[in-house]
Structure formats: C-alpha cells, structure tokens
Amino acid sequence: MSRIHGSLMSVHVGQCGNQLAQSFWKSLCDEHGIDERGQPIHDMDPTDNKEMFFYQADDNHYIPRAILIDLEPRVINGMMQHKDFGHLFNQDNIYLSTHGGGAGNNWASGYHQASEVYEEIMDKIVREAENEDVMEGFLFTHSISGGTGSGMGSMLLEKMADHFDKKVIQTYSVFANQDDGAGDVVVHPYNSILSMQRLIEFPTHTVVLDNSALHRLASGKFRTETPTFDHINSLVARIMSTTTAPYRFNSLMIPSIRHLNIAPFSPLHFLQSGFSPVVDPNTTFTRKTSVADIVRYLLKPSSMMVSTANRAKPDDCVIAAYLMLQGQIDPMDLHRLESSTDVSGLILNNSTSIAPLFEMLMGKFDKLRSKKAFLDRFEKEASFDLAMMDEAKMAVEDLVEHYKSIKKMDYITKGI
C-alpha cells in the first residue's frame, strides 16, 4: 500500500449534512484556490494536496469527492443552483429521493427509507472509492436529531463500516440544541439516542457539534440573538476544514487521517472541538493573536463547543487531544509562547467531560420514553422495533459508564 497521498471522501446526509457540505466545500475551494468551475486560480503549491478531497476530470478541472444524499430536494437543489456550486459537483454523486418527501424528523422513517435505497447510495460511494488508489476514509456529516441525517445516516454508517471495515470513518455529528424551547424537533431525544448507538459502534471518530454551544457562540461573536444557519455552518465549516488541514497541506506529523490517534479506547471516540479566535467574517478583525493566547484559551474547558462544558468535573481527564495551530508561526514560538501574527487554533479533545452531554440526552430520552410520547410515529415504520430504542439507550449508558471508568487510575493496566 502506498503511503504517500491517500484520499478522503465526504458523505453528506440530510438537510443539516448538506448545509454543512455547502459551507465545507466553499471553504475548501477557497483554501485550495479552486473557482466555481473547478479550475485552479493560482499556481501549484507543493504543499497543497488538493487530491485529498478533489479529483480531476479528463479536462483537469477539480471535482469534489463528495456524495450528497437527501430525502427531500430543497437543500441540494438550492446548492446546485448556487453560483458557487452549480458547476462544481459531480451530478452522479447526488442522491435525491424519488418521492422527495423527506423523513419527517423521524429516525425510523429515515432508517427505513435508507434500507430500501442504500444499495444505490453504496454504489455511488463504492464507485468513487474504487476510482482512488488509496482511499483512506470518509468524512460523514449529518445531524442526529432529525430524520434523514439520523435515520438514513445510521443505516449508511452501518453499511459503510461493513463494506469499508479498514477505512477511517469520521463523523461530524450535529447534536440538537438542548436549550429549552430552542429545538423544533420534539422527538430529537429518540432520534439522537438511536443514532448514538450507531455512532458508538461504527465510526472511528465522532466530532460532536453541539448546536446549543454553536448558537451561543454565534450569538456572542456575530452580535445577533438569532444566528442563522449560515452563521452556524460557517463555524462548523471552520472546524471541519481545520481538522482536515493537516492532510490537505502535507503535515509532517499527521500526514493522513489514519495518524489521528485520538481515540485509543473504543468506543470512547467522541471528540469535542474548540477554536480561536472566532471572527465574524463580515467585520474587521481588530485583535492581534498570539500562540500563547490561543493555547491558553483552547485549553480551558469552557472553550469546548459542547453545551455541557461547564459541567466538567475535577476528575474529568483528557484521553487524547490534538492542538492544531495555523498561521505565521515560528516553531520556536511553540516553546517560548511568544507572539506571532495571524495565528488561529483548533483543539480536538477526547475528554471524559463529554459524558454529561450524553447523560443529558439520556435524561431527555427517559422523559419522553417514560411517557411513551410520540412512539407511534416510530412504530409505524416497518423496520422499527421499540426494543431498538432500549438497546440504543443501553449502549449510551454503557458509553457513559466507560467514560466514568476510564477516569480510574488502573483503567489502562487493569487485567494486564
């Protein structure tokens, strides 16, 4: 196996997943200097590894290696009609449901519809994967609180993990806004727990994108009480592009996604992220950043983009973390923590402090489940069984227990 330049494919499922795709691919095109028609804007830079996420057509224009999947056409059609994306994506890599009705924010519906069409979708994925010499893994974007992204996404995760068992699957999973009255999907606890079971079992890493935290951040930084999807998506795109930057720009330390050794103990692979500085792209940046400032900020628990960050306990520990700094950085600054200019940073943190988020989810799940609220919507789907919900909840409970046990000193050496 060649170990030089592998490739990654992105799979975007559901409305949220595809909206994230829009922001993510726009960011990638800007960073790699590719215009709306896939043509490079500037000269080739030896460190620019476009082939990580793009491939070249016969006329040498760049095409994103992306699969866009939705059960209703609104978002994807909107993307295709956008001037930035209309001529960018390979139309063969788009799956839109024939009926176009969506999943109705119902995990079971999405899961069931996926069970009927997954082969067609897997064909697209496998075709694209087979076109590459070295396919290293997948980026998977979805929301776990709706219907398509959670239900269909769960099915696709199962199938992808089964088919590409040695590939890395990294999901960017958007968790519902937990603030009271903020979410518009009443059954999101059911959807989330059911999706969580698949997230526990199949992906290599899951980057938790907590909508509550994102909203709060966007409100504060963008100076609006009602941040739009564009605001949120720009933050998520920032996280996605920064976490993939090492592979896209030939990092020496993390040359490929396989080197991201951030989840040594499966299933403890749920990652929190935080970045600094957070800048409204529509305003002028007036602050001068330094390595010291960035590092100091990112190491604070409160910088994590998880709504339960303030619930971190003293005994919570970091299992593994990556601090990625970008900008005009003198390597000596990393040791001296002196000022540089144009520095930004992102932290990917695998910490036990994420467990409260899952506990909160379970709490909400239990509330609904105990009242057996809205279960009929799920039961009416053919391939759904209530036992699946309970199983899923147990899986999440186990996960939380795992997070508790890993805090113990003898966790690594126990039994050895």
Next chain:
Amino acid sequence: MTRFRCFKSSNSIHLFEMKYFSQEKWIIFRFFLEFYGSKMDELSRVLFGEADAMFMSRRKKLRYMALKFGVNIRRPVRDEQGNKVDPSVIKDEILQRVQDDKLKEQTDRVLEFKKVVAETIKTLDESTYYFVLVATLRLPEGRFVESLTKMAHDHEYKELALRLLNTSAICGAAPERPATERVNVLWDLSDVLDENLLKIDTYEDDEIENIDPLKIRAFDPWGRIDKDYACLLNSEPLRISRKIGRPIEFSTCTPRHFAQSVVNMYRGISSDIFQVNKETGCLFLEEYRMIDSNSSIQLTKTISRKHIELANRLKQENGIIKNLHPVKRFARLLLNSLEKEEGNFQDLLFSYLAGVDDYMSMCLAIDQMYSAAEEMLKVIEFCREAVHEEEQYLALEVLQSIHTQATTTDSLSPVAQAWTRMETDLLSDVAIVIDRSMLTGRVAMEDGLFYVEPIPKDLPLGKLWTMKGCISLSIPGKDIHNPQVDERLLERIIEMITMARILNETKVKNRYLNEVYEIESTQLYALNETNDARLSKLVCDEMEKCIDDWSRYAQMANNVIIKVYKTSNAQDAAKLLTEKLIDEAKKLFKFINDFFFDCRVLTMNRTEKQIVDAIRSLRLDKKLLSQVTISSQPSQMFGLELSLHIPEPMSLFVPKPVMDFYSNIRSMIGLILAAEYNLIEVTTHYRLFRFYRMTMGNILFVLRLYIHTRIAIVWAEFMKNFDKPMSVGELIEQHRKASKAVRNAIGMGAKNPTLLQGFISLMSDAAKQCADAMLEGDEETATRLFDEWRADLKVFTHSLAVNEEAADLLNKLLPKDLQPSF
C-alpha cells in the same frame, strides 16, 4: 670650451695652439709655427695632395691641424652611451658604404676600392687616421663613392694602387715611401673640412662663435706681452705640462656643460668629461678637465670626486638589478615599479639643469643632483635586496617597508614621493594581478604575494572552504601564520579560489553554467585597460582615506585589496556567479528540508524504483530533482537508506558527510513512522493489544513529534536569513551551524547521541514487529516484543542522562552490528 694642445719638441720649443671658446669669442693663438710646420705640412699633403699642400699657407695648414685636434679631442664619434667609438668600427662603416652604394653592380671594382681604402688609411699616423675616418664618415651621402670613382680614373692612382696592392703589408706599418712618391692617396674631404665638422653630433646648446685667428696676438703694438697671452703662459695646464715633462691634452667646459655631464654620469652615460673605463666599467674624470676659467683642474677634480663615487655605486646597483631574474611575481612588480621611478629620477636630474647658467648655479644644481641620487640609491638598494632575496621577504613586509620609508623620508626630499608612488603602484599592480589571475582562472594568490598550502586539484569544493586556515603569508618550510592577515581577506581568497575552480571546471561543462545559472561566458571575462586604470585609481583613493590609519599598515593593505577585489572584474564575475549559486543553494536547502525531514515516503519493503517514483510524486522542486541523484543502499537498521548525490558546485554548500547525516535522520524518522503505521493497523478492542498499541504508538509519536519540531525550529532559524544578502562563505557557515544544531537536536541533550539514536531504531523495530504480531493475534510474541520494546525504552530514557562509565558499559552491551554508523 677651452682646448689646449701643448707640444714639446726636442728643442724645447713649445708651440701653442689654442682655441678659446667662450660665450663671446674664441681666439686662436699661434705661438711657434716653424718647428711644427712639418706636421702641418704632412697633414695638408694627406688631405689635399702634394701639389696643393705645397702652395698652401701656414695659416691654412694650422687651421686644418686645429680642426684635427678639435675632432679628435672634442668631437670624436661617440655611441649612445657616450663612449668613444673604436676606429675599427668607423672603418667598417666606411667600407660598408663602399659596398652599399652605387658600386654594387661592379663587384670587382668594389673589392678593389675597399682594398685601396683600407691600405691607404693604414699608412696614416694614429691621430690623422682617426681624423680621416671621422671626416670620411661625416661626408655627405654619395660624396665618398663619387670621390673614389674619380680617383679610379686617375692613371696615377691606378699605378699607385697596383703598387700598393702588390707590395703593401696586409696590416701593420705603412711601407716606406720616398717623398717624391707621396701623392694624394685620400679621397676628397673638402666638403667637411671646416668648422662644421666640429658641430656635428654636438649635444650642447652652447653657441660656438668662430673667431678669426688673425686676432690672436702675443705682443701688443708696443711690443709688450699681451695680458691674455701672459695669463696663458701662467696657466695651470702649462704648469702641469712643464711639471710632468710631457704634453698634456686638456679642455675646459662651461658650467652648464659640466652639469650636463654630471647628469649623464648619473645616468651611466660617458661624456667628454666623464668616461667609462672599459675594463672596470667604472666612471672616471677625464684627465685635465676644468670648469671654465674660474675653476682649475684640481678644483674640478675635487668637485667631481663625490659625484663619481655615487654614480659608480648607482651604476653598480643598476648592474646587479639588470642581472636579476626574479621568479616571483611580486618581485617582478617591484622591479617594474623601480623602473618607472628611475625614469622619474632622470627627469628630476634634467630639471635641475634648467637654472644653470654660471658657476654658482652649477654648484647648486649638482648638489641637488647629489642629494637626489643619494636618495635614489637607497631606493635601488632596497629593491635590489628585496628582489635578490625574494625567497626571504614577504610581500607585505616589503610593502610595509616601502610605506615606512614613504612616511619617514623628509617630504622635502626630492625622492620622497618615489616611495609613495612605488607603494601605490605596487598595490595597484597587486590588485590587477588579483583581478587578472581570477579571470584567467589561476589561483589568485601566488608568486610572493601570499602563499597557499598546495590544494589538491580534486579536493571537493566543500572541503576547500576548510582550507582557510591553510592560507598564510609564510614561505614553505617556515611556520609563520601572519596574524595580520585579515579574516575577511582570507575568506575572499578562498572565495576567489573556489570561484576560479568553479569557473574553470564548469567552463568545460558550460551547459551547467549557461543553462542552469543562465550566465554567459562573456559576462564573466572582461579584461580591459579601463578596468586597470579604475583599479589603480581606486587604490589611490583608498590610500588617501586610510592616511590617518597607516599605523596599522597591514590592515590598510588588507582593506585596500579587499576593496579592490570587491569592485574588480573578478568580483563582478564572482558576484554574478555567487548570486546564482546562493539562489540555487537556498532552493537546495528548502529541498533538503522537504526531502529529508518529511518522511512520508517510507523505504521499508520497497524497491529503489518504487521509492524514487514515490519521491518524484511528492512535488518537490523539479529542477533540483533533475539535478540530483537519488540512490539507496541497504541498511541493516533502516532497510533501505536514501541519499542524495548533489553535483558540484552545489556540493560546496552541503558536503557529503552532512548529506549522509541528513539521510541518517531521515531513515530514523522513517523507521519510527513505519512502526506507527503498523501500530495504526491494529484496531482490535482486545485490552492487552490496545494497551500495547497505545503505549508504543504514543511514545513513538511523541518522539517523532519532538524530532520534527526541533529540526523545524533549527531549519526555520536557518532559513530566516535567506532574504538578506550574504556571501558564499556566510551561507556555508550558517548551514554548518544549522547542521550542528540539528545534530544536537537529534541528540536530545544526551551524552551519547549516537547511542540514543540506536535505541530509537531498536524501539521502532520492536514496535513494528509487535504490531505485526498483534495483527496476527499472536499474544505471546506480541508480549515478548512489547517487553523488549519496554526494555529499550528504559535504556533510552536512562541514556538521556547517563554518565560516562554507564555509557561505556552500554556500548559494550549493545551489539556492534546494531550500532548506527553516524
């Protein structure tokens, strides 16, 4: 000029014939003519024939006699050195005229006339012989042969000629001839037998005014002895002649003429007054010479003595120098400079003649000449010694001495400027030599300027830079490293030698220079006189600036040479080349950073071709990739070790040992990466394996991160200065420091960095094998290998702060074949 001819006959009757030359008049004084009449008669007969001589007046005969004396004593034929030409030379010249002139076609007649001429003049006495030769030589063109031809038609001549041919001896005394048979055997000399004969070849400006001999009187109209005549009777020459009891030849000269003769004497040229002894080569004062009527023969001798001595010393020194043939270039430059100064010295001497018009001004002038000649002698002696003993003197020592003389000699001294001019000249010449040597590709410093230890021709350019310490101002065999040689100058010398080598070696491989560096040969070679003049002016300007700092002379000289070098054609050429080289070198360092410290291309389990193809796909600098050769060699520790072969002149910046070192680092990092890759494959949930994977993976990752970061820091620091202009030497030095810093970084502060790297390799290998075992599910093997890895780690951590004894022990424990060659 006053000329005396004093005769003493057996009857003690003295005949004076005196011509007195002065600015106003000359007087012919005739005293006794009777006894000496036979001599005059004979001369006239020879010149005009028996018949004409018989009827010629005494006065006229006297005139010709006087003419003869004038020619013989005052106007002999002289060569360019002022020496009297041998009569045989004049005779040959005359005979050659017979050959060359219209008689060419009549070969027999030519031979005949030649014989007649030769035989005829042999019959004459010495003084007449010389006189006739000179007069014949000064005949107008064609007149001599015309006269001979006329004579040939004379029947009488024919018979006599035949008789002469039959009976005369080939050489020796003329045969006895009866008086009746004396005929005019000479050709017609009437054209030159006048006072004009005395004006030919004159080099004096003295005006000669002829005075009628009739005006000379011994007695006044009252029968009293004329005052002038009485003065003559009491004159010094007459007294001397009376004292020594024989005639003497004496002459007087004007003060100006004497001064001029002194000038010529200092120039080593003979004159009427000062002659060169043919045997000894020494100058001497002709006997019985005096300076006009105010002086005396004795006084003239006294005045002349010191000048003669000094002139002889000058002549001697110049003679020695003429026979010197120095080998070293600096010595030759010194002689060139001396030659120029000798010209200046002669100009100075002539300048002293300007104000000479009487005795007092003459004395002043010749005193000035003496002072100037004394100073010049010092200069010549100095140069003679420096050149004669060229092996013993260092170039800078000579320059220093010249400078010292220039500053200590009295500035009023006429020759003070000579030292300064020599110094400037020499430095200019040295600068030009440096410039030309560079452009002709020769080693710049040679021939007594500086000395460089012999540098092997095949010495790599990178190694050449370390030869800086071998440059000295010493002579082979002498252990002197002149501490005064400027460090910058040493670097410039090495730079010049390096550039010269690059230019010479790549001249043949012009493709490299022209195509890679886009330098045309014509840009590099531009010798011209304008540049030489510019360099000379630059040297003068620099010396002017340093005038207050000349106490540190060597430093000044260094500065001058450096400045010259920096603005010379050599520097232009070197600058052009170095700019290109440095640009390429910076790209090379960037390439090295990408190639060696980025180890995404693993060498394990790959063929060389696969590795090279993989490297080429890395989008490294294509131009550099095409110039360098990537090769691999099996390595027990690293599998296949990659190395770059960089051709000259780029190898100047990264010598092979350093390249090997970088290759070593690369291989070590690659080994760690390979182990990490293997560990990543282990995705099992089995606790034990997970533990092994996590432990080994994290340690190796941290190690790799540390090494990468340290190298990145060093390299970033090194490349930070690339925007600033720098010389080749500076870039080489900076890279040397960077490579040393990389070495220290890899060593992690351990006492034995080599041992440390050995353990890193061992750990990586153990981790890789453990990962393989885990993938196969072989717990026992995996556990064993993990324990091995842990043991390696333990030693590794200990070796970070181990003492020397322990280090020795560990070295003994570690198998030799696992010790890395570093």
